[in-house]
């Protein structure tokens with residue numbers, strides 16, 4: 359008999375844990391992990407292929423450890439007078455966030471966020487031996503400044519983690535709120551802007567606050583707007599001293615030459631890739647209106663997904679949609695479901711399936 363997980367001398371806090379897993383099912387309409395529905399165009403694919411071939415010729419050597427070319431391209435994309443020294447990149451913003459907690463969290467330190475929020479945060483905390491604590495969001499999923507300040511004053515977190523727009527609710531934060539947090543937080547403040555490019559007009563980015571707050575980190579990803587989830591490239595902008603701190607904990611050569619080449623190729627097509635973001639934002643706003651028209655409650659959203667509800671038995675609804683070939687996500691507070699914004703055809707399939715399952 360082979361051994362099982364239960365037989366292993368696993369760290370106590372990992373016992374009984376399951377690997378992260380949104381279901382990866384073979385279903386025609388995939389609207390469950392906030393992916394971009396549009397594969398890269400032929401022009402982008404050709405550029406990526408050529409760039410990877412070029413990188414392949416040097417694969418006997420380790421890659422540029424500092425990824426300076428890529429960081430320079432990312433700084434240029436972000437603007438705001440940022441330089442490569444202000445920018446750091448890793449394999450997905452998942453890894454960026456883990457590195458932040460490895461450098462600034464750790465045993466005896468606490469990371470604070472406000473629930474409901476991204477389900478991976480507690481896992482980064484666990485894996486970096488950082489105590490994890492959440493305050494709460496208001497009924498409409500916004501943050502009450504009084505509650506936020508009180509939580510920070512009480513718990514003195516080494517890291518405050520705020521997603522804006524937040525997953526799974528879609529809620530963006532005001533700059534006022536972020537400035538309030540930066541004013542009272544004793545340590546690092548992270549604003550996770552994985553969905554920043556999907557913001558509605560008038561919703562600001564925390565990038566504008568970087569010059570004023572040297573302990574603020576703004577994280578981004580190429581997984582969503584750049585349609586590069588499979589490429590695994592996340593990044594951040596912050597003060598150069600914080601980048602130096604992250605360079606201490608990163609694994610040597612953490613970002614492969616292939617990854618760097620793929621990301622740089624995609625960045626050369628920013629215009630084309632972001633044109634499709636505008637289309638997705640419009641479809642997101644239409645989806646919100648359509649769901650509200652059905653009489654459902656829908657959270658205001660600045661992201662490429664919509665949280666809607668509420669249902670006495672959300673699992674039954676989720677399963678009903680799945681039976682019709684539409685996979686969405688059973689996540690968020692009890693009674694709510696989240697749908698990612700797909701292509702026009704995918705959203706039509708979602709609407710048809712939802713009407714049928716609801717009997718409306």
Ligand code: PMP
Nearest residue numbers: 450451452476525552579581592
């Ligand atoms: N932050 C938030 C809020 C997310 O929703 C996600 C992806 N679902 C990520 C970070 C991670 O993205 P990635 O690792 O693909 O960059």
